[in-house]
Amino acid sequence: MAKGETEKVVGRNPVYEVIRADRRRVHKLIVAEGVVERGALARLLALVREVNIPIERVRRRELDKESDHHQGVAAVVDPYPYVTISDIIESASSGGEPLLVLLLDMLQNPQNLGTLLRSAEAVGVHGVVIPKRRGVGVTRSVVSASAGASEHLLIASDNLVRAIERLKEAGAWIMGLENLPQAQLLEEVDLSGAIGLVVGNEGQGMRRLVRQSCDHLIRLPMRGQINTLNAAVAGSLALYSIWKARSYYGG
Secondary structure, eight states, X not given: OOTTOOEEEESHHHHHHHHHHTOSOEEEEEEETTOXXXXXXXXXXXXXXXXXXXXXXXXXXXXXXXXXXXXXEEEEEOXXXXXXXXXXXXHHHHHTOOOEEEEEOSOOOHHHHHHHHHHHHHHTOSEEEEESSSSOOSOHHHHHHTTTGGGXXXXXXXXXXXXXXXXXXXXXXEEEEOOOTTSEEGGGSOOSSOEEEEEOBTTTBSOHHHHHHOSEEEEOOOOSSOOOOOHHHHHHHHHHHHHHHTTTTTO
């Protein structure tokens, strides 16, 4: 997105979190005429007025053109503020915590990315890395799917292999989540130190060079007849296992 361009975020909770996080400029709030101002919308409007964001009233069909899930509100905002790998490493260092980074290799589904971002924010990861040229970025669909959690995360868009090397230099062990026979079960690996967790593409898993860059391949134990899990579910479970291994540090 070119400098000076804006985008729209829709939905009451996503818009609220964009404003609350205060990491990108909100140019105005757009509200559908006739919408009932109570609950989450009342909370949102109170925050908007507190920080002096202009409010524009439009006919509901104008928002219908933007999304089926706008809930009567949209915000015109600056593009998502990506960070660098160094910013993520510094975040862990300044907090005196072992580094925890989620790396996502070419995820294509905005819902999966949003779910993983929501889980990552919930367990307190220091940052997320997504590929610069392949896979879905932090679009408004992803912001909505994450319920606005994306706004509270440090997310870098970079070459994944280079990012892995940088994290290794910072002392992290790189764990690739892959349902392969040669992968170690999650509980067989020490998860208490600095870790970069790699989750692969929904269909093909990790790319070869990314897989080869991992220090360990790990898998989740399963006992049912279906021996695979959705990428977002598997990644979320692994994140919580890592947090548990750290005795729910900061919880």
